[in-house]
Amino acid sequence: MNEIYINSNLINTLDDLRALSSIYLKGGLKNLNISKIARKLGHDRKTIRKALKGNIPKTTRKRNKYVDSYRDRIIKLLQDDKRKFEYYQHIYNYMVREYSIECTYATLKNYIINDEELNKLFNKRNNTNSFTERFETEAGQQAQFDLKERMKLIDTNGNEMIVNVATLTLGFSRYNVRKIVLDTSYETVINFLAEAFEELEGVPSELVIDNIKCLVDKPRTKNKEALINPKFEEFAKNYGFKVKPCMPYRPQTKGKTETQNKVPSQLYNYNTEYIDICSVNDKLEIINKEDNEKISQATHLPPVFLLKREKEKLQKLPSQEIRKGYYIKLKEVIVSNESLVSYLNCKYSVPKEYIGKLVGRTIKNNKLLIYYNKKIITLHEISKKVLNIKDSHDLKYDKNLSPKTEDNSIIIEEMENIKYDND
Template sequence: MDNYLKRIEELLSIKGITMRAVYEKLKDEGLNIGTYSNFRKYVKRKGLIEKKKAKGHPRFETLPGVQAQVDWKENIKLYSRSGEEFEINVFNYKLGYSRYCYFELRETKTQQDVFECLINAFKKTGGVPQEILFDNMRTVVDITEKGRRINYKMKAFAKDFGFKIKLCKPRHSYTKGKVESANKFISWILAYDKDFEDEKELNEIIQRINKKVNTRINQSTNVPPLLLFQKEKEYLSPLPNKNIVESYLDHTHKAKVQKDSLIYYKGNKYSVPPEYIGKTMKIKTNENYLYVYYNTELITVYKITDKKINYISDHYTTLMSKHIKDSKELNEMCSNNLKKLDNFL
């Protein structure tokens, strides 16, 4: 493994990364690094990580279909190969008995995000558990003078979908230890910093990590979560009728404007005026048209095509005018670049 020492050191230098995350990334790169056990011994022998003191805590087990735990892996900052900054959140839903996980990437973590992620998790796992354990996330709990109180929208959602809400005890984080251990797996994505193209590829990486977590042997149960899930899914309750499910879904897509003044939607990119760089836009579709809003204001409309990059000339010219002041040079350069983009794509 000495041949890969420099690469191992480079990955281990990433803040918040785990040894397992480095191992999985090196395997993804096709490097012949052997088993994780040998890799771990090598890293320790080389003194590449500091030893951490293990903290003991009680272990909580639940019967099949009884409990799921929910948490966010928040504010993960990553850069694409082209240097674009992405700040993402990953929703983490974990069934207590089998340890089967569902991960979903989101730009925001609003109450609407929680509702939609939960619905997607229920659909993915084929049903609803008896109870779901949350921490004190603001989308679930209101903090009042009298203490914690589950907010009324979350109560209504739980009632409609047929589960009870349980809250972690304050200062007792180990009560949601199963979902927090899954958050360590989500940290594997840190190893892909500067090694992805766009949001689509980030989503694919998250799904690959999710699949690995569900198919590798779990340290607590000594079997893969997918195996125990075959039993647990039989104890989950069915989702409510379609009308109830649809009433909690917002079919508006959200997209953050990147530094190139583009937003991403279903594999293609579309421009907006550069003044919206860094802001989150709402995207609605109707028939074959795409409507881009900022808050309630309609910003631009596109006819949906197969083109990968769609720049409106004015948007591109305004963007480039920050770098080129001569108007003649600016117009010529923008015209030539847009033609090249059209021919290339």
């Protein structure tokens, strides 16, 4: 059996150790520091070794009385038409994340199933789709890409935000890279893939894709191969991977991302809580981190445990000169002390934590998009107003300023004379 190096910093409970028991008993774990783990978890070495052997101590089961105290909150969540909880796991994750509920997933699931009112509310939303057994792949061999498109999220003011979530899943480790993308154009999708490969520090030998319009001109059928977008073929050649399009309605060849596309659905759980696109990004980062650190049902290990091994088998990235041709072209500007950036003599707000930092801006579909560290932090409709300030940015400027407002003429003149960047 191949030996696996485990980062002890990722072991936080005795259950994490029990999840590794099958590998430990076969001698597959190497350089595991029992003393360090014992100190971290507050148990003696004997208890740590028992957990590694899969020992489960007899404990008194949590009674439903504990979950009863959360029943009203669960009902309120399930009755909220603006939220979606498509899976029991999503309700459990939300309750742990937001209310620190301490029961097990099975306890909460059974509680909902056995409660007539809760079960009825949940079944209105339950997704009953099933997926066929997935193909397994060697480390570094394959990744799968997919998009969860047109997710309708709702902010605190009741406004809709339409976002897409791009997912790249490594076939061996099941490690996921996920990011919010505002459209599904070729340039946006390629930018995501280029950044994802850079984050992974390598490229797989194969990339399985769904029939995404910007990448596939004609989908694959039983008798015909797919017709790939020539620009995407060139991208694949430059990065050194083979494109493997899926056949429509064939979950066998794309099961990893089909399963992983359930995960972004948790963003629906926070409808009416979002302040802006930045808060959507923050929630997705938390959800994705949890998913990568959770035990995978396919590998029986967390994806982060297997990522190092998979990285060693990935192909090298192409040269920086090639890579930079696939990134979104951004105009770099510095955020002013007023937390503003300018475009065509108009000023647009960004969150105050970016004051003095170098951000990137670009224009798409009559919107000004602002990025920081490859993540979108805000967007504005292009406007002729002198000042364009979002309520969520909490800046103390009058958003209704215009050149015709005599009382504010001095303020307007001063604002227009501030040098933010080269328009």
